[in-house]
Amino acid sequence: xxxxMEKLAACFASLPSIGRKSAARLAYxxxxxxxxxxxxxxxxxxxxxxxxxLCSVCQGYCEDEVCRYCSDEQRDxxxxxxxxxxxxxxxxxxxxxxxxxxxxxxGVISPIDGIGxxxxxxxxxxxxxxxxxxxxxxATNPSVExxxxxxxxxxxxxxxxxxxxxxxxxxxVGGTLEYADHTTLWKAIEGRTEV
Amino acid sequence: xxxxMEKLAACFASLPSIGRKSAARLAYxxxxxxxxxxxxxxxxxxxxxxxxxLCSVCQGYCEDEVCRYCSDEQRDxxxxxxxxxxxxxxxxxxxxxxxxxxxxxxGVISPIDGIGxxxxxxxxxxxxxxxxxxxxxxATNPSVExxxxxxxxxxxxxxxxxxxxxxxxxxxVGGTLEYADHTTLWKAIEGRTEV
Numbered sequence: 025x026x027x028x029m030e031k032l033a034a035c036f037a038s039l040p041s042i043g044r045k046s047a048a049r050l051a052y053x054x055x056x057x058x059x060x061x062x063x064x065x066x067x068x069x070x071x072x073x074x075x076x077x078l079c080s081v082c083q084g085y086c087e088d089e090v091c092r093y094c095s096d097e098q099r100d101x102x103x104x105x106x107x108x109x110x111x112x113x114x115x116x117x118x119x120x121x122x123x124x125x126x127x128x129x130x131g132v133i134s135p136i137d138g139i140g141x142x143x144x145x146x147x148x149x150x151x152x153x154x155x156x157x158x159x160x161x162x163a164t165n166p167s168v169e170x171x172x173x174x175x176x177x178x179x180x181x182x183x184x185x186x187x188x189x190x191x192x193x194x195x196x197v198g199g200t201l202e203y204a205d206h207t208t209l210w211k212a213i214e215g216r217t218e219v
Numbered sequence: 220x221x222x223x224m225e226k227l228a229a230c231f232a233s234l235p236s237i238g239r240k241s242a243a244r245l246a247y248x249x250x251x252x253x254x255x256x257x258x259x260x261x262x263x264x265x266x267x268x269x270x271x272x273l274c275s276v277c278q279g280y281c282e283d284e285v286c287r288y289c290s291d292e293q294r295d296x297x298x299x300x301x302x303x304x305x306x307x308x309x310x311x312x313x314x315x316x317x318x319x320x321x322x323x324x325x326g327v328i329s330p331i332d333g334i335g336x337x338x339x340x341x342x343x344x345x346x347x348x349x350x351x352x353x354x355x356x357x358a359t360n361p362s363v364e365x366x367x368x369x370x371x372x373x374x375x376x377x378x379x380x381x382x383x384x385x386x387x388x389x390x391x392v393g394g395t396l397e398y399a400d401h402t403t404l405w406k407a408i409e410g411r412t413e414v
Contacts, residue, residue, distance in 0.1 A: 025309065026270070026271055026280060026281055026282045027282065028263070028266045028267050028270040028271055028282060029267060029271065029280070031259075031263045031266070032263040032264060032266070032267050034263075035256075035259065035260040035263050035264075038256070039245055039248055040244065040245070040248055041241070041244075046236070048306075048309075049235065049236075049306075050234055050235070051267065052304075052305065052306060053234055053235055054264060054267055054268075055267055055268070055271060055280065057268075059268050061230075061233070062264050062265065062267070062268050063265065064226075064230065065230040065264055066261040066262070066264040066265050067261070068223070068226045068227040068230050069227060069230075069249060069257050069260055069261040069264075070257065070258065070261050071223045071226070071227070072223050072224060072227050072246065072249055072250055072257070073249075073250070073252075073254050073257050075221070075223040076221060076223055076224065076250060085221060085224070085250065086221055087221045087222065087223060109247075110247065111243075111244070111247055114220065114243075
């Protein structure tokens with residue numbers, strides 16, 4: 025491979041679940057793509073970093089000051105669903121069942137990785153709690169870190185007089201929320217238990 | 220997903236063997252990458268289209284007028300190995316056994332796809348035949364189209380007084396050359412037969 029090809033293949037190989045051989049194939053594919061399509065691809069990469077910022081309310085990704093979920097007046101303002109990341113938010117939204125608010129934590133508590141509550145969007149969550157908010161649903165992944173985060177948030181929020189619930193263990197332990205099937209995910213939301 | 224994310228995910232999904240869900244994951248990954256790394260990725264994409272051209276001798280991909288194989292004076296000039304594409308060339312070169320010349324056809328004859336010999340780099344191959352060239356090894360894939368191309372080239376080249384050989388059928392029929400293991404691939408080169 026030429027140096028330019030090696031460089032592109034290395035970029036592909038740095039992405040998750042793309043191995044060395046797949047990366048080389050993708051680089052060859054790019055070489056055979058139309059110039060305009062490659063340009064679109066390159067611009068899309070840069071655009072994502074340029075255009076996307078955090079919603080000032082829920083901290084989810086958006087391209088405006090406030091995301092479409094937070095600015096939707098039709099949605100229930102009495103409940104906030106706390107998720108680890110945007111992928112989990114999209115998975116729940118994909119059910120077309122939940123009509124409350126969201127809050128994106130951008131991670132979970134993980135002492136082994138040096139991630140404490142201060143690294144998460146917890147402060148921003150606290151600032152959203154007012155008399156309108158009746159319930160906070162903690163929808164972190166069913167992992168050790170997700171559980172620890174749920175426990176932490178439960179202890180933090182309950183004294184403030186808000187109901188704190190956790191998704192039911194219908195989810196397969198150790199999995200990630202975004203790959204759960206719709207029924208399991210919705211059952212977990214329905215069967216949520218108080219922390 | 221926001222419009223910018225949708226657009227990037229669509230770009231990833233247009234690549235071979237990347238599905239809709241993987242594409243979304245990759246787009247999220249890009250969002251969390253360092254800005255400098257995303258810039259490198261975008262530039263690498265454009266650079267591949269800008270820097271790479273066809274070697275004026277073997278028609279392989281290179282970044283100069285003549286590729287490193289054709290400009291290597293240590294390589295045997297009496298034999299030319301004809302391959303379908305650059306991936307096959309790299310697979311053979313990866314053996315570190317073959318020290319002759321290459322010629323990249325950029326495809327195979329495939330009437331069903333409307334690809335005749337005029338769409339391949341056959342003219343360029345003919346122009347390379349001189350008294351120095353003693354043998355042309357046809358290393359197209361062991362597929363119907365690869366065989367048809369080998370037959371065509373055999374009939375075209377033999378009257379010109381050059382020896383024309385074909386890789387031995389040690390290769391698994393229906394497979395592609397780039398995924399063959401080293402031993403099988405080298406046995407196929409060694410056991411090549413006259414067309």
